[in-house]
Amino acid sequence: DIQMTQSPSSLSASVGDRVTITCRASQSISSNLNWSQQKPGEAPRLLIYGASNLQSGVPSRFSGSGSGTDFTLTINSLQPEDFATYYCQQSYNTPLTFGGGTKVEIK
Amino acid sequence: QVQLLQSGSEVKEPGASVKVSCQTSGYIFTNYAMHWVRQAPGQRPEWMGWINAGNGNTKYSQKLQGRITIIRDTSASTVYMELSSLRSEDTAVYYCARDGAGVPAAVWGWFDPWGQGTLVIVSS
Numbered sequence: 001d002i003q004m005t006q007s008p009s010s011l012s013a014s015v016g017d018r019v020t021i022t023c024r025a026s027q028s029i030s031s032n033l034n035w036s037q038q039k040p041g042e043a044p045r046l047l048i049y050g051a052s053n054l055q056s057g058v059p060s061r062f063s064g065s066g067s068g069t070d071f072t073l074t075i076n077s078l079q080p081e082d083f084a085t086y087y088c089q090q091s092y093n094t095p096l097t098f099g100g101g102t103k104v105e106i107k
Numbered sequence: 108q109v110q111l112l113q114s115g116s117e118v119k120e121p122g123a124s125v126k127v128s129c130q131t132s133g134y135i136f137t138n139y140a141m142h143w144v145r146q147a148p149g150q151r152p153e154w155m156g157w158i159n160a161g162n163g164n165t166k167y168s169q170k171l172q173g174r175i176t177i178i179r180d181t182s183a184s185t186v187y188m189e190l191s192s193l194r195s196e197d198t199a200v201y202y203c204a205r206d207g208a209g210v211p212a213a214v215w216g217w218f219d220p221w222g223q224g225t226l227v228i229v230s231s
Contacts, residue, residue: 096154
């Protein structure tokens with residue numbers, strides 16, 4: 001199974017900050033990396049697919065980059081509604097696997 | 108708009124089975140695969156398997172093989188996930204999630220949208 005490791009596991013930031021979350025795969029997954037956002041008590045919501053493609057309806061302050069084993073999710077100008085947990089997920093092969101999550105909290 | 112509406116919460120005893128439904132609307136049902144993903148309290152999501160809604164082909168997590176069955180009813184645009192021989196570790200919120208590919212027989216492995224989730228509690 002491909003192991004997905006996210007860092008940091010949590011971070012504190014202020015509204016307006018730029019936030020960067022990293023995700024590392026245990027083997028090369030090309031660009032088969034997706035990012036989702038989850039708020040407490042809600043289902044996850046897709047933000048980015050294929051490492052860098054913004055899902056329809058997602059604000060442009062979210063962006064993704066990377067390929068191979070190292071990936072990054074960037075949130076420019078953090079907004080109040082962005083405080084949530086973020087997961088990376090590989091779609092290179094089965095079993096599809098998720099990172100451990102990064103909780104973005106208000107400073 | 109695309110909607111995935113799941114059945115309600117369940118409480119089951121160890122050893123029992125649970126069947127969760129996911130009723131879809133707003134898109135061509137047979138053009139997309141449907142995944143099932145579960146999330147235990149405080150844990151990362153765990154992919155369980157998918158079904159190609161067009162031809163009924165399935166792919167299951169090796170971890171759950173033998174205990175999980177995913178089927179679909181094309182006349183009702185509904186997907187079902189049954190998990191048997193339940194144990195306490197199966198306590199989780201279970202989600203259906205549509206695959207990103209809109210091409211029949213293709214599975215891209217990313218999820219959009221998700222159902223609202225179904226809480227399954229396994230306890231004696």
